[in-house]
Amino acid sequence: MTDQSTAIWLRGERAPRGRAPEHTRGEIAAAAVRLADRQGLAAVTMRALARVIGTGAASLYRYVATRDELVELMVDEVNGEFELERRPDASWLDQMVDLAHQARDIYRRHPWMIEALDTTPTLGPHGCSYLEHALATLAVTGAGGRTRLEAIGVFSGLVRLLCKAERDRQQPGPPSARMAQRNAYLSSVAASGEHPHLAAAFAETSEQSSSEGPQYQGIPAAPSDGQFDGQFDRIVRRTLLGMLHEGDPD
Amino acid sequence: MTDQSTAIWLRGERAPRGRAPEHTRGEIAAAAVRLADRQGLAAVTMRALARVIGTGAASLYRYVATRDELVELMVDEVNGEFELERRPDASWLDQMVDLAHQARDIYRRHPWMIEALDTTPTLGPHGCSYLEHALATLAVTGAGGRTRLEAIGVFSGLVRLLCKAERDRQQPGPPSARMAQRNAYLSSVAASGEHPHLAAAFAETSEQSSSEGPQYQGIPAAPSDGQFDGQFDRIVRRTLLGMLHEGDPD
DNA sequence: CCCTATTCGCGAACGGCGTTCGCACAATAT
DNA sequence: ATATTGTGCGAACGCCGTTCGCGAATAGGG
Numbered sequence: 001m002t003d004q005s006t007a008i009w010l011r012g013e014r015a016p017r018g019r020a021p022e023h024t025r026g027e028i029a030a031a032a033v034r035l036a037d038r039q040g041l042a043a044v045t046m047r048a049l050a051r052v053i054g055t056g057a058a059s060l061y062r063y064v065a066t067r068d069e070l071v072e073l074m075v076d077e078v079n080g081e082f083e084l085e086r087r088p089d090a091s092w093l094d095q096m097v098d099l100a101h102q103a104r105d106i107y108r109r110h111p112w113m114i115e116a117l118d119t120t121p122t123l124g125p126h127g128c129s130y131l132e133h134a135l136a137t138l139a140v141t142g143a144g145g146r147t148r149l150e151a152i153g154v155f156s157g158l159v160r161l162l163c164k165a166e167r168d169r170q171q172p173g174p175p176s177a178r179m180a181q182r183n184a185y186l187s188s189v190a191a192s193g194e195h196p197h198l199a200a201a202f203a204e205t206s207e208q209s210s211s212e213g214p215q216y217q218g219i220p221a222a223p224s225d226g227q228f229d230g231q232f233d234r235i236v237r238r239t240l241l242g243m244l245h246e247g248d249p250d
Numbered sequence: 251m252t253d254q255s256t257a258i259w260l261r262g263e264r265a266p267r268g269r270a271p272e273h274t275r276g277e278i279a280a281a282a283v284r285l286a287d288r289q290g291l292a293a294v295t296m297r298a299l300a301r302v303i304g305t306g307a308a309s310l311y312r313y314v315a316t317r318d319e320l321v322e323l324m325v326d327e328v329n330g331e332f333e334l335e336r337r338p339d340a341s342w343l344d345q346m347v348d349l350a351h352q353a354r355d356i357y358r359r360h361p362w363m364i365e366a367l368d369t370t371p372t373l374g375p376h377g378c379s380y381l382e383h384a385l386a387t388l389a390v391t392g393a394g395g396r397t398r399l400e401a402i403g404v405f406s407g408l409v410r411l412l413c414k415a416e417r418d419r420q421q422p423g424p425p426s427a428r429m430a431q432r433n434a435y436l437s438s439v440a441a442s443g444e445h446p447h448l449a450a451a452f453a454e455t456s457e458q459s460s461s462e463g464p465q466y467q468g469i470p471a472a473p474s475d476g477q478f479d480g481q482f483d484r485i486v487r488r489t490l491l492g493m494l495h496e497g498d499p500d
Numbered sequence: 501c502c503c504t505a506t507t508c509g510c511g512a513a514c515g516g517c518g519t520t521c522g523c524a525c526a527a528t529a530t
Numbered sequence: 531a532t533a534t535t536g537t538g539c540g541a542a543c544g545c546c547g548t549t550c551g552c553g554a555a556t557a558g559g560g
Contacts, residue, residue, distance in 0.1 A: 007431040010438060018507025019556040046547065056510040058549080067547060118368045121418075122432055128439050128448060135447035145451030150415075154485065157411040165403060168371075181257035182372055188260060189378050197385035198378060201395030231493065235404065238492030242485050268536030269526045296518065306539040308520080317518060 004065045008072065009124055021062065023053065028063055029073040033110065036074065041112035044070070071116055076124025078110050084133040093237060095137045100159045100236050107163040114164045141244045151243040158239055162232050254315045258322065259374055271312065278303065278313055279323040283360065286324065291362035294320070321366055326374025328360050334383040343487060345387045350409045350486050357413040364414045391494045401493040408489055412482055 003011060013025055031053050036044050046067060050057040064070045082102055087095060107113055123131065131152065138148045190199035253261060263275055281303050286294050296317060300307040314320045332352055337345060357363055373381060381402065388398045421429075440449035 005427075005431075007435040009435050015507060017505075017557065019509090019554080021508065045545080047545085050510095057547090058510050058512090059508080061548075062508060062510095115368070118365070123436065125439075128436075128445055132445040132448045135451055139447060145447075145454040149451055149455065150481070153415060154411065157415075158408060158489075161404065161407040161411060165400075165407075177255075181255075185257040185259050186373065186378075189375075195378055195382040197389060197395075198382045201385055201399055204395040205399065231400070235489055235492050238488045239408075239485055242488030243481065265536060267528060267534075269528080269538090271537065295516080297516085300539095307518090308539050308541090309537080311519075312537060312539095 008065070008069050023055070023063065025063055025073060026077070028053065028060070028070075029077040032070060032074050033077055036112040036116075037110055041071075041115055044074075046070075068119070071119070072122050072124060075113065075116050075122075076126045078106060078113055079124065079126035079130055081106055081109075082126070082130055082133075084129060086136075092137050092140050093240060096134070096155065096240055097233055097236060099134065099137075100155070100232070103156070103159045104163050104166075104232070107160065107167070111167055114160055114167065117160060138244065143244050147244070151240065154243060155236070155240060158236065162235065258315070258319050273303065273305070273313065275313055275323060276327070278310070278320075279327040282320060282324050283327055286362040286366075287360055291321075291365055294324075296320075318369070321369070322372050322374060325363065325366055325372070326376045328356060328363055329374065329376035329380055331356055331359075332376070332380055332383075334379060336386075342387050342390050343490060346384070346405065346490055347483055347486060349384065349387075350405070350482070353406070353409045354413050354416075354482070357410065357417070361417055364410055364417065367410060388494065393494050397494065401490065404493060405486070405490060408486065412485065416478055 014021065028049070032044050032049050035049060035052055046060050047057045049070075050060055053060075060070070064073065082099075087098075090098070134152045134155075135145070135148055138151065141148075143151070186198075186202060189195055190202045193199075258275075264271065278299070282294050282299050285299060285302055296310050297307040299320075300310055303310075310320070314323065332349075337348075340348070384402045384405075385395070385398055388401065391398075393401070436448075436452060439445055440452045443449075
C-alpha cells in the first residue's frame, strides 16, 4: 500500500516498482457490489469477499486500508450509475425530481446502499460528479453555496428515507420471526383498549393485507404502493421548495 | 428467561418461582443508556455493560435475548422522555412541531439514538404512547389511519435526519483523521478545475470556519447554526403539509 | 542477463465481539 | 427437608476486522 494516511482516491492504484498486483480496485469493488446485491451488506466480510475473488483475506488489505474503505469503494462504484446529463429545458425542480427517481431506482437495484450510507458518508469521484451536478442544477435558484449544500444533503437523506420505507414495506417471504414478535406485541397493545387511535389505525392497516402488516420505523405501514410514487414526488418537491424558497409552494 | 420466542414487552420480567433476579430491565437499560451517552453506542458491548453493572456478560442474557433487544430497551427507555400532554388549543401542525423539538432535544441528549434507530425500528410501550399521541394529533386533519402512520414515519425519520446533520456539523476536538482525509480529497477535487460549482461552494464554506469544514452525508456543511432552527421548523412544516394536505402551504 | 530493490500474496495469529453451554447455587412450593 | 425452578456466570465457540512476517514475483539498473 502506498500511503495509508491519505484518502483512497488520492492514493495511486498501481506502484511503479515491484511486483504487479493481480487485481484492481474496480474489480474488487464490482465483486463486493455483486456479493452485497445477492446476500446483503453484512455478508461482505473480508474473508467472504476474498473467497469470491479467489484470494486470501489478508491480500485485500493491499488494495484497501480498512473494511470501511471497501464500502466507500462500493458506494462510489454504484454512484457511477447516475446519468447526469444537463437538461436546460426542464425546471430545476423537475431536474431534482429526476435525480430523486434515479436514486430510487439505484436503491431498488442495490438495497444495501440504504444501510451503507448510514455509516459511510464520504464523497468519491462519482459522488463529486453527483454533487457538482446537483449544485449546478440548484444554481438558478439564486441560493448561496451553503444553502444549496445543505439542501442537497437533506434532499439525499430524504430520498434514502423514503426508499427505505418502500423497501421495508415489501419484504419477501415469511415474516422474519422478529417481525412476528413485533406484530404480536402491537396486536396486544391494540387489544388492550388504551391507545384507541393506534388500535384503529392498526386494524385499518391489517384489514387489507392478508398477512400481518409490515412496518417502517417501528410503525406499521400499509401496502399503499399505488400511492407511493405520488407521495414520493410530492414530499420531495415540498421539501426542496421549503429549503430553497421562502414563499409559494408547488 | 421465560419464553424467548415472543417480544420482550410481552415476556414477564419476574418469574413467580425460583430464585429472584438481582437486577431489573429498567436498571440495565438505564446503565446502558448512561454508557452510550458517555462512550457511544459501539461501546455498549455485553461485556462492557456487564462490567458496569457488576456482573458477568452471560448473566445479561437472563434479561435480554440478544444485543438488539438490549438496544430496543434503551430506545424505549429514552422514548419515555417525551412529554405527551394534550394541548387542544394549538393547531395540529404546531403540536407536531413541538414534538419535533422534543425529539431534537432528546437526540442532543442521547446522540447515539440517531444510529440506534438505523437498525432498531421497533415500538416499545413508550414508542406506542408516542405513536398514539401523534395519531391523535393528526386525527383532526381528516386523513386516514394509513396516511397518518405513513406521515408519522416520514416525519420521525426526517427529524432524525436533520438532527444527524446538526450533530455531524458540530463535532468536538480535532478532525478525526478520517475527516482530514475527506477534506484533503475534496480540496484536491476543488483545485482540479473540474467541478467549478463544487469548488465555489467549498471555498465559500471554508472561508468562515477557521478549520476545515465538517461534513454531512459526505457533503460539507457550513456552521450556519443560527439558521438551523428556522430551517428545521420550515422543512418539518412543509413536509407534513405535503403529506397531509393536497393544496395550500404554510 | 543477472541482481537487487521493491512490492505482492497470504497463512497464521491476535484480540474482541455476540452468543451458548453447563453447572453450582439460591429461592420458593410442597 | 426435599423437589422444583430460575439465576449467575466461567469457559468456550465461531466469526469478525486486522496485523505480522516471510517467500515469491516483478521491474529497473548495471
